[in-house]
Amino acid sequence: MTSTPTDQPNRRASGAVVPVLAFAGIVVAVMQTLLVPVIKDLPQLLNTEPSNATWVLTSTLLSGAVATPIMGRLGDLYGKRRMLILSLAVMVVGALISALTSDLLTMIAGRTLQGFAMGAIPLGIGLMRDMLPREKLGSAMALMSSSIGVGGGLALPLAALVAQHADWHALFYGAAGLGALAIGLTLLVVPESPARAEGTFDVLGAIGLSTGLVLFLLPITKGSDWGWTSGTTLGLFAASAVVLVLWGVMELRVKAPLVDLRTTARPAVLFTNLASIMVGVSFYVVSLVLPQLLQLPKATGYGLGQSMVVAGLLVAPLGLTMMVTAPVYARLSAKYGPKFTLILGMLIIAIGYGAGLGLMSAAWQSLVIAVVLGAGIGLAYSSLPALIVGAVPASETGAANGLNTLMRSIGTSVSSAVIGMVLANTANDVGGVAIPTMHGFRVSFLIATGAVAVGLLMAVFLPKPNRAPQLRASSEEEANLEHAEEVLRGFRGRVLDVSGAPVARAKVTLIDRRGRQAGSAVADEDGVYALSVPGGGAYVLAARAVGHGPLASSATHAGDERAVSLDLSLPGETVTT
Numbered sequence: 001m002t003s004t005p006t007d008q009p010n011r012r013a014s015g016a017v018v019p020v021l022a023f024a025g026i027v028v029a030v031m032q033t034l035l036v037p038v039i040k041d042l043p044q045l046l047n048t049e050p051s052n053a054t055w056v057l058t059s060t061l062l063s064g065a066v067a068t069p070i071m072g073r074l075g076d077l078y079g080k081r082r083m084l085i086l087s088l089a090v091m092v093v094g095a096l097i098s099a100l101t102s103d104l105l106t107m108i109a110g111r112t113l114q115g116f117a118m119g120a121i122p123l124g125i126g127l128m129r130d131m132l133p134r135e136k137l138g139s140a141m142a143l144m145s146s147s148i149g150v151g152g153g154l155a156l157p158l159a160a161l162v163a164q165h166a167d168w169h170a171l172f173y174g175a176a177g178l179g180a181l182a183i184g185l186t187l188l189v190v191p192e193s194p195a196r197a198e199g200t201f202d203v204l205g206a207i208g209l210s211t212g213l214v215l216f217l218l219p220i221t222k223g224s225d226w227g228w229t230s231g232t233t234l235g236l237f238a239a240s241a242v243v244l245v246l247w248g249v250m251e252l253r254v255k256a257p258l259v260d261l262r263t264t265a266r267p268a269v270l271f272t273n274l275a276s277i278m279v280g281v282s283f284y285v286v287s288l289v290l291p292q293l294l295q296l297p298k299a300t301g302y303g304l305g306q307s308m309v310v311a312g313l314l315v316a317p318l319g320l321t322m323m324v325t326a327p328v329y330a331r332l333s334a335k336y337g338p339k340f341t342l343i344l345g346m347l348i349i350a351i352g353y354g355a356g357l358g359l360m361s362a363a364w365q366s367l368v369i370a371v372v373l374g375a376g377i378g379l380a381y382s383s384l385p386a387l388i389v390g391a392v393p394a395s396e397t398g399a400a401n402g403l404n405t406l407m408r409s410i411g412t413s414v415s416s417a418v419i420g421m422v423l424a425n426t427a428n429d430v431g432g433v434a435i436p437t438m439h440g441f442r443v444s445f446l447i448a449t450g451a452v453a454v455g456l457l458m459a460v461f462l463p464k465p466n467r468a469p470q471l472r473a474s475s476e477e478e479a480n481l482e483h484a485e486e487v488l489r490g491f492r493g494r495v496l497d498v499s500g501a502p503v504a505r506a507k508v509t510l511i512d513r514r515g516r517q518a519g520s521a522v523a524d525e526d527g528v529y530a531l532s533v534p535g536g537g538a539y540v541l542a543a544r545a546v547g548h549g550p551l552a553s554s555a556t557h558a559g560d561e562r563a564v565s566l567d568l569s570l571p572g573e574t575v576t577t
Helices: 017-033 036-046 055-078 080-099 104-131 134-165 170-189 203-226 231-253 267-295 308-315 317-336 338-356 363-389 394-425 438-460 476-486
Strands: 428-430 433-435 490-497 507-511 517-522 528-532 537-545 548-557 563-570
Touching: 017 055, 017 080, 017 104, 017 134, 017 170, 036 134, 036 267, 055 080, 055 104, 055 203, 055 394, 080 104, 080 170, 104 134, 104 170, 104 363, 104 394, 134 170, 134 308, 203 231, 203 394, 267 308, 267 338, 267 363, 267 394, 267 438, 308 317, 308 363, 317 338, 317 363, 338 363, 338 438, 363 394, 394 438, 490 537, 490 548, 507 528, 517 528, 537 563, 548 563
Parallel strands: 490 563
Antiparallel strands: 428 433, 490 528, 507 517, 507 537, 537 548
């Protein structure tokens, strides 16, 4: 990994960095559920058809899914703090646009800009990874990851309170104010990370990924309206498959891809991302079901007859419990590892949904469900960034966590579409109004349970590391070394000067036969470095350090499970041991 000058390269991270970054994550996550209290009234408020009004929610979901990997990569290249502020600024502009209009198309444009801010969450995780000491990193990343659910859960009662007592546009003014506050706090408290990835931004990769995701998510969100077997739905799914395959082929060939698919294919990254989709599905089911069950009138025979505000308050513990779970996760993960906490979290989610099938007859039962699911989802969400950070080089954490956040967004998109279809198809028509049924609610909980079961299977296949060094790394250099030491397959050695003395903090870059960077590391105080290799073949190891001439040395690795010991002399010859 290379480091380039930043706005504040020597600024020390204060104790307020974690709460400020977590607050920023909560603010952008609020956009997901901001309009849930008024969702049934949107067609009248915007003077449009119900199918068109759904785009006010869908547009935010789509733009958030597209923005997360793009902003993660831009953060790795040009500065995570800079891109975090840009994401929040775009959200503020979008909120103000929405606050000043009741026109459908203008509202959709504003909501699209609001969704763009979802990239702030992986950027915040990347900043924490780059600047926090080892004893704080685990719980900090857990809190930042959980902010997705915390923000969504806390937004429900607050948005309901505003919508019930004020004009609904006030929701957007409030969101803009929160975004402006987050920008100010970030400017005051959060320093820029000195970590930079090498390469340039992959514009074609960004266009290809954006197009493929829109083509995929569009029929998911509109399939229930168009028909799942309609030509439009199937055609868009086919088009998305073609575009994403072509995009993948292109990403494998460019020198600086938007998403390193070779890294993504590592079992630790692949199974974590697949599990993330299932966690996203499970989180959104409870957000869609409980508020409706609580607000349905008691005359239906199963509705709980609560007001909009009371329903929001009863669901709010979902987010609050996720926040409280972060320090609990840190202790469990430190002792047993993030794989254990992910599996434990998913088991708790399964218990919550299973018990929820029989706990739908009283308001207090909804509170119990929210607390149990909040604990499980909090543990699961907290585990994901630790698993990703432990599997990729430090220079790729922004893009890798952006892709992981994208997987969760896909999960919530699928959940929204499928649960919406289930509730619509099982609803009773009363005076021309579709009323969800208890059968639909229970089927929705069964779907969530099934998703968690699939996620558990993915989590079981996660490779178990010997230890979790990246969560305990006190510096970027140590994190690079400790991660590389987990992988036997690679190069190890020391960087020495001409007299044989170790060269501290020398930068060692691994270059493959196509001239692309295959890895990087920073030597420790004793000159020790370690680099894993993606496969067998010829490589060049380029080393450089302040006060020493650069060195480029060729080496070959068989690709088997062994380490090749290779000392590098600056400047001078390579010594093989």
